[in-house]
Amino acid sequence: MEPEVLFDEADGIGTITLNRPRTLNALTMNMIAEMRTRFTAWMADDAIKAVVIKGAGDRAFCAGGDVRAVRQSIVEYDGDANPELAQEFFYEEYILNHQIHTSAKPYIALIDRVCMGGGVGLSVHGSFRVATERTRVGMPETTIGLFPDVGGAWFLSRLPGETGTYLALTGVPVTVGDCEQLGISTHVVSSDKIEEIEAALHAADLSGDAHAAVKAVLDGHVIDGGEAPTVAARAEIDHCFAPDSMEEIVARLEASDSEFAAHALETLASKSPTSLKVTLEQIRRGGRATTFAETMTMEYRMSQHFARANDFPEGVRALLVDKDHKPDWKPARLEDVSEAAVAGYFEPVPWRELTFD
Numbered sequence: 045m046e047p048e049v050l051f052d053e054a055d056g057i058g059t060i061t062l063n064r065p066r067t068l069n070a071l072t073m074n075m076i077a078e079m080r081t082r083f084t085a086w087m088a089d090d091a092i093k094a095v096v097i098k099g100a101g102d103r104a105f106c107a108g109g110d111v112r113a114v115r116q117s118i119v120e121y122d123g124d125a126n127p128e129l130a131q132e133f134f135y136e137e138y139i140l141n142h143q144i145h146t147s148a149k150p151y152i153a154l155i156d157r158v159c160m161g162g163g164v165g166l167s168v169h170g171s172f173r174v175a176t177e178r179t180r181v182g183m184p185e186t187t188i189g190l191f192p193d194v195g196g197a198w199f200l201s202r203l204p205g206e207t208g209t210y211l212a213l214t215g216v217p218v219t220v221g222d223c224e225q226l227g228i229s230t231h232v233v234s235s236d237k238i239e240e241i242e243a244a245l246h247a248a249d250l251s252g253d254a255h256a257a258v259k260a261v262l263d264g265h266v267i268d269g270g271e272a273p274t275v276a277a278r279a280e281i282d283h284c285f286a287p288d289s290m291e292e293i294v295a296r297l298e299a300s301d302s303e304f305a306a307h308a309l310e311t312l313a314s315k316s317p318t319s320l321k322v323t324l325e326q327i328r329r330g331g332r333a334t335t336f337a338e339t340m341t342m343e344y345r346m347s348q349h350f351a352r353a354n355d356f357p358e359g360v361r362a363l364l365v366d367k368d369h370k371p372d373w374k375p376a377r378l379e380d381v382s383e384a385a386v387a388g389y390f391e392p393v394p395w396r397e398l399t400f401d
Contacts, residue, residue, distance in 0.1 A: 046063060047063060048062075048063055048064055048072055048074055048075045048078075049061065049062055049063055049074075049075045049078050049079060050063050050100075051078075051082050053091075053092065054246060055246040055247075055250075056091065056092060056093035056094065056250045056251075056254075057092070057093065057094050057095070057096055057245060057246060057250070058082070058086040058089075058092045058094070058095045058096070059095075059096045059097075059098070060079060060082070060083075060095065060096070060097040060098070061097075061098055061099070061100055062075065062097070062098070062099045062100060062105070062106050062166075063100045064100070065099070065100045065101025065102075065103065065104075066101075067107070067110075068101075068103055068104035068106070068107030068158055069099040069100060069101070069104050069105065069106045069107065069163070070106070070107050070108055070109065070110045070162075071106065071108065071109045071110060071137070071162045071163075071166075072110045072113065073110075073113070073129060073132060073133050073136070076133065076136045076137050076140060077136055079140055080136055080139060080140050080143070083095070083140065083143050083144075084143070086149075087143070087147065087148070087149065092149070093149060093150070093250035093251070093254045094149055094150040094151070094152060094245070094250055094254050094258055095147070095149060095150070095151050095152070096152045096153075096154065096242065096245065097151070097152070097153050097154070097166060097167070097170075098153075098154040098156070098238075099154075099156070099157075099163075102157070103157055103158065104157050104158035104159070104163070105153075105154070105155045105156055105157060105158065105159045105163050105167065105179075106158075106159060106160070106162060106163025106166055106167075107158050107159075107160050107161070107163060108160045108161030108162040108163055108184075109133065109137065109161060109162035111188065111190075111360050111364065112360060112364050112365060113129065113133075114129055114130055114133050114351070114360075115356070115357045115360040115361065115365070117129035117130055118130055118351055118352075118356075118357050119357055125393075125394070125395040126348055126351045126352060126393075126395070130347075130348070130351040131348070131395065131396060134193070134343075134344055134347040134348070135344060135396065135398060137162060137165065137194060138193075138194065138195075138340045138343060138344055138347075138398055139398070139400075140165075140166075141165045141166075141169055141194050141195045141340065142336065142337060142340055142400055144165075144166065144169045144170050145169035145170075145195065145198075145336045146336070147170070147171070149254065150171050150172060150250075150254050150255050150258045151170035151171050151172065152170065152171075152172040152174060152245070152258060152262075153166065153167035153168075153170050153172065153173050153174060154174050154238055154241075154242075155167050155173060155174060155175050155176070155179050155181070155223075155229065156175075156176045156178055156179060156235050156238060157176075157178045157179065157180070157235075158180055159179060159180065159181045159182075160181070160182050160183070160184060160217070161182075161183060161184065161185060161192075161193075161194065162194055164181060164182075164183060164194060164196075165193070165194025165195055166194075168181075168195070168199050168228060169195055169199065169336075171230075171255065171258075172230050172231065172258060172259070172262060173223075173228065173229045173230050173231070174229065174230070174231045174232075174233055174241070174262060175220045175223045175224065175228075175229035175231070175232050175233075175269070176220065176232065176233055176234060176235035176238070177220055177232070177234065177235060177267070177269075177270070178220075178235050179219075179220045179223060179229070179232075180217045180218070180219065180220075181217060181218050181223055181228055182211070182215055182216065182217030182218065183196055183200070183211060183212060183215060184215035184217075185215065185319070185323075186212075186213060186214075186215050186315040186316060186319040186320055186323055187215050187314065187315060187316075187359065187363060188316075188356065188359035188360050188363055188364070189316040189318070189319050189350070189353075189354075189355030189356040189357075189358055189359030189360070189371065189373070190319060190347075190350055190355075190356050190359065191212075191319055191322055191323045191326055191343075191346055191350065192211075192212045192215075192323060192326075193343045193346070193347060194343075195336065195339065195340065195343070196212060196326070196327075196330070196343070197326050197327060197329065197330025197333065197339040197342060197343055198330050198333065198336050198339040198340075199228075200212045200327055200330070201327045201328070201330040201331035201333075202331070203226050203227065203228075204226060204227075204275075204278070205278055205281065205282040206281050206282045206284075206285035206286055207226055207274055207275070207278065207281055207282075208327060209281075209285040209286075209324070209327050210274070210281045210284075210285045210308070211274070212323050212324075212326075212327050213285070213290075213293075213312060213315070213320055213323055213324065214308060214311045214312060214315075215311070215315070216274075216311065218272075218274050219269075219270070219271065219272065219273065219274075220232055220269045220270065221269040221270040221271045221272035221273075221275070222269075222272040222273065222274040222275055223269065224269030224272070225269070225272045225275045226272075226274070226275065229269075230262070231262045231263070231265070231266055232266060232267055232268070232269040233262070233265045233266060233267060234265070234267055237265050240265070241261065241262065241265055244261045244264075244265075245258065245261050248260070248261055277304050280300065280302060280304055280305065283296060284296040284297050284300065284305065284308070288324070288328060289324075290317075290320050290321050290324055290378050291378060291379065293324075294309065294312065294378070297309045297312075316355040316359060316371070316373050317373055317375055317376065317377055317378045317380070317381050318353070318355050318373070318375065318381050318385070318386075319355060319359075320378065321378065321381045321386050322346065322350075322386050322389045325386050325387075325389075325390070326342070326343070326346065329342060329390070330342075337400045340398060340400075341397065341398045341399070342390060344396075344397070344398035345389070345390060345391065345392055345393055345397075345398075346389050346390065348393040348395075348396070349388065349389045349391070349393065350389070354372075354373075354374040355371070355373055355374065358371050358372055358373070358374075359371050359373075
């Protein structure tokens with residue numbers, strides 16, 4: 045059996061290859077643990093000047109985390125805390141996200157094709173996010189009764205206007221043009237130039253200002269990202285998604301007769317009402333946060349509360365296990381999700397806190 049993640053060191057560059065192409069490079073606990081260990085070593089190794097991450101195969105960079113395994117551990121567990129996998133998976137993943145965000149060395153994510161959920165956490169926090177004409181980026185967690193984690197509170201709340209709120213709640217994936225104009229990517233390149241870019245990075249002199257050297261290579265390959273439909277809808281997004289309550293957001297969408305509003309309403313109607321309300325609060329709190337670490341501690345608490353609630357395991361069942369697309373959300377209506385219930389998702393959990401040294 046091939047390793048789930050590959051590591052290579054050459055010419056001062058440490059390369060991570062997510063190696064589960066048949067599952068769209070979905071992240072397992074083993075992959076996260078191995079990346080954490082290797083990334084920690086590379087940050088302390090003066091011989092490694094930069095880190096590159098990419099996905100194997102021609103279908104995806106990374107489609108997210110292996111939430112089916114996490115769900116299985118939850119439904120089989122009957123303890124007072126959370127099962128070990130539900131605790132460790134999010135804990136280790138969020139620490140890795142924080143390592144990427146705080147890396148002093150250039151971190152280059154080659155985001156070709158699908159990049160969802162956990163894949164966003166492995167890319168968007170790095171210094172260089174390289175998209176191609178085939179890139180699609182999304183945070184679809186409200187579809188499975190979860191929330192846009194892996195640092196979503198930080199980066200989504202800092203996108204222009206209310207675009208991050210819109211993307212967080214609806215889970216709509218964005219095109220490469222949107223990635224470019226919203227700042228999700230730092231560079232757009234042609235997919236058929238990826239190998240050439242990698243070769244140029246290995247040939248570059250990284251002994252001085254490595255960030256400048258990497259930027260020079262990437263700047264030499266940029267192309268136009270093209271149309272940006274989310275950015276084009278910015279005025280309506282900013283108006284409809286500005287309120288701090290889901291009920292008001294829905295009301296503003298209902299008051300519009302646009303095709304955009306109709307599609308947004310249809311999309312929101314399929315999501316977990318609890319996820320929607322908690323996610324909106326998450327984005328608002330994330331926007332007020334002063335450090336990335338603060339938002340990751342918050343998101344770890346949220347992950348643990350969701351693991352003990354109905355909608356996350358039920359959402360994964362409906363979408364990924366039984367695939368009947370008929371989740372039994374509890375509560376089933378936005379108006380039945382109380383403010384007190386939402387606040388409970390942000391409370392500390394007794395068994396663990398996510399902290400950073």
